[in-house]
Amino acid sequence: MGEYVNMKVCDLRFIHTVEEAKEIKEITDVELLVLPNDAPADVAKVLASIPKTDVRQVVQLGSQEELDVSKYIKKTVTYKDVKILDLRSITTVEAAEAVKEIKGVKVLIIPADGPEEVRCAIMAIPQKGVGKVLRLQLNEEIDYSKLEEEISLSEKKEIKYSDMDILDLRDIKSVEALQNIRRIEDICLLVLPKETSPEILSAIMSIPKRNIIKTIYLKDGEDIPYQIQKANGVHIMNTLSQKNVIIKVNGICMIPSLSGLKEDISVTLKANGLCLLHSSLKNMDNFVPSINGITIYKDFDPEKVKMNNEMEIEAATLSYLPENTFLIVANRLAFADDVTPEMLIEKKIQVLAGNNIEAPKHLIPYLTATATVGNKIVERKE
Secondary structure (H helix, E strand, O other): OEEEEEEEEEEOOOOOOHHHHHOEEEEEEEEEEEEEOOOOHHHHHHHHHOOEEEEOOEEEEOOOOOOOHHHOOOOOEEEEOOOEEEHHHOOOHHHHHOEEEEEOOOEEEEEOOOOHHHHHHHHOOOEEOOOEEEEEOOOOOOOHHHHHHHHHHHHHOOEEEEEEEEEEOOOOOOHHHHHOEEEEEEEEEEEEEOOOOHHHHHHHHHOOEEEEEEEEEEOOOOOOOEEEEEEEEEEEOOOOOOOEEEEEEEEEEEEOOOOOOOOOOOEEEEEEEEEEEEHHHHHOOOEEEEEEEEEEEEOOOHHHEEEEEEEEEOHHHHHHOOOOOEEEEEEEEEEOOOOOHHHHHHHOOEEEEOOOEEEOHHHHHHHHHHOEEOOOEEEOOO
């Protein structure tokens, strides 16, 4: 028997002995667990002691009693991306509780009269991205063509904010204007009002958001205490900032030791690609990295780091590189036939490649053992 995992119904009324019950090690992610109410006491005790995680409902029935699943598991419905949704057709609490979520609805109509418990159940339905809400009497007629026209005009006014360093929403003071913002995405710093009305705050929270590196709350007129650094390609942080800084990099990034950084200054890194970070940054509370790609923490000398998008290394090239050089190449790194493992060992060269490394056959075993590669090492063919 073992484990019962990810089940809609787990019916254990067929368990009749302690030995059978002890074979069940775990019950996890079960919508409805059915236990026998007429089992021997020793069997019931073992069944009760089985570890259970995320079991939504437990019922006890006789071993011969018919199980009507519909009594315990309610069918649910999600309303998504609907222009006009009229919930006045819901007349019972059970029907309202069966609505799992309302999402992306332009105009939501809810009843202004009728049983209070039904109206409360409707208001309790989770909502996300709902535009206009109308409260109407149950028998009140509505001009759907007029509503459709209003929605069409509203869609023409819709705004989308994307790919911005800083988006400051403190100057938007009306709920209607905020409801016209359909999406906020790929923003380095989102600034929201620290002191505002609950209606404004609710409208802001309802805006769909994605890929926001950092969100802060400020009072009106308060200066934004952040600077933004962005790079597509190569970024080297070689000076300490006097303000909080957000770094967004697509490519390769190097950040040395920030030992002189003040404790009240934060550095937030969002990177896609290769990152060489000084090992001391691991223990810094005010350094916050979020990296999709390759990350290397090392003690290194920034003067001995060579970073390029593409690079071809020959024996003559190695002769000019100092010992303990860190080679970081975002795209194509190729080694010539005259480069040997002994040369790389003598120079103590460390290799970090974001894509492929092309190398002669005699160099591949050494690079496989020592290099960090985003993709693969392939034999170079002339």
